[in-house]
Amino acid sequence: MKKVAVITTGGTIASKHNKDGRLSSGEMTGEELNAVLHLPDNIDIHIYSFLQKPSMHITFSDLDAIRDKILSLFLDKALDGVVVTHGTDSLEESAFYFDLTIDDPRPIVVTGSQRSPEQLGSDAYINLRHAIYSACDEHLYNVGTVVVFNERVFSAKYVKKEHASNIQGFNSFGFGYLGIIDNDKLKLYQKPIKSEKHLPVKKRIPTVEIIKCYLGADDKFIRACLGEGVDGIILEGVGRGQVSPLMIDAIEEAVKKGVHVVITTATEEGEVYPSYDYRGSTYDLLRAGIILGKDYDSKKARIKLMALLRSEEEIGEEL
Template sequence: MMKKVTLITTGGTIASKDIGGGLLSSGALSGEQLAALCKLPDDIEIKIVDLIQVPSMFMDFEKMSVLREAVLNELNDESVSGIVITHGTDSLEETAYFLDVTIDNKKPVIVTGSQRSPEDEGTDVYSNLRNSIYAAAAEILKDVGTVAVFNERIYSAKYVKKVHASNLQGFHSFGYGYLGIIDNGVVNIYQKPVNHECYPLEHPLPRVDIIKCYTGADGFLIEAAVQASAKGIVLEGAGRGQAAPKMVDAIQAALDKGITVVMTTSAEEGHVHPSYSYVGSGHDLMSRGVILGGDFDSKKARIKLAVLLSNFEEVIQDLF
């Protein structure tokens, strides 16, 4: 029986055109144009949905929500086996995790892109798209949640990260590895996530800002986020989750205003933990009401916090 996969396009390098002078017009190709350039599997029926055509960094919560609705609409079609989303690589990890944490469906949802344009020598457009279609049709990827497919590898949306600005091996999951590979159209899975967190999305997502902690940093950026009406702030701390001491008064003031603050780590691996007792340490901030963000990186923590804040008046620390 022939499988059916829906291809939803959102733009990015994978749909770009060379406009001369070494520059690309990102998201210039429609889904039909992109599909016409590729030798897609002939044993899988492809339905194309041209949703939006934008550069990767034009994505925001509003566009992600529109994409989510389009994905849900296709998943509700019983004839559809899975979804492939083409996306720019610069924000691919954010959109993939947003879909993962807000879509509760057993069918595979694949997010992919390319580091090179369709016209570039040695482009990865065709292999990534073809492999993603095979992955979306694979029974073995059911009930895994949203994944990213890149350079023949399958990554969990929660941990995938762009790790190289231009190399074809542009994505990785430090400390966790990849879930499996696609080899000549065959999907091989070696591990699956134990838990899949998913939350409803019934209200608009609030503003949540990311602020990096560094030596000598003060509260200026935190105060700016508060003035901009942020409902949440994610701190990207050092090591186990430390902030510079001059930031602490502003952090406390944000907490006093009812703003939810989550501490993450800039380290590639490991959890934040209350290991030290000085001002600005994880323990000090936790005692003030800052939520320790486990092993989330700052981008994924921002998305999760925004989703939780849109659903709950109070964010329970155990959810991180």
């Protein structure tokens, strides 16, 4: 018999309706979720009711605690894999953090739902069921943390929430999903050829902010970050990584003050690259000492930079 640990953290998948008919996210414990969803009985499932929060209430301290729990569970060599249930709003960020900071070949599967267990057509039951079957499948060994949602398996690095409410809530633009679950069977079609380098967690939690770039954007948000003493800034640029020229003086000032500034792109596919030479181009930013965010989106780049800063690993010209 396979053995899977399920860590519940709240979210819509653990929500209930309040007296006004609105959802109270993260109200159900792991034990209540188990009772409602009738999880597979041919797998030895161990439920750990860890948090009961909406996912936008989860902190980095919470992520560290979940990570520590996963690592302690993996001390059991008989354990085949771990499932983490999570609210969908920040699910992709948490999944990527686990991918970066947990070094174990066994699957870590993150899932959630767009509809509560009480709602008509809920995806809570099937997503959790599929996540459990995926967590004990040997084909997902050495793949890293994955997200299972709507019968699909996604790599944590590129998965994104693509819809606010539809049960097809997640996608991986340009890369596709790794496989599907059909009749409780995982069918894996592809695996990443390169894994993220696993980073140790050592230091305090750094402060890294995201600033979006757009037509006519100026330096007010960068200077606000400098006033708050942030450790890093992620710039969500356009195209190959361009920003408004009105931002450059403040960016140069930030770099001189030791703030780690990363340029990313708002596009769904492609990566930042110094193709152009003008004020506010990626080449101009490189000369100022910024870090290339490659093809990470801004939220994943923030998670990566925070993990790097905490690990005390050297940060080069690229994330």
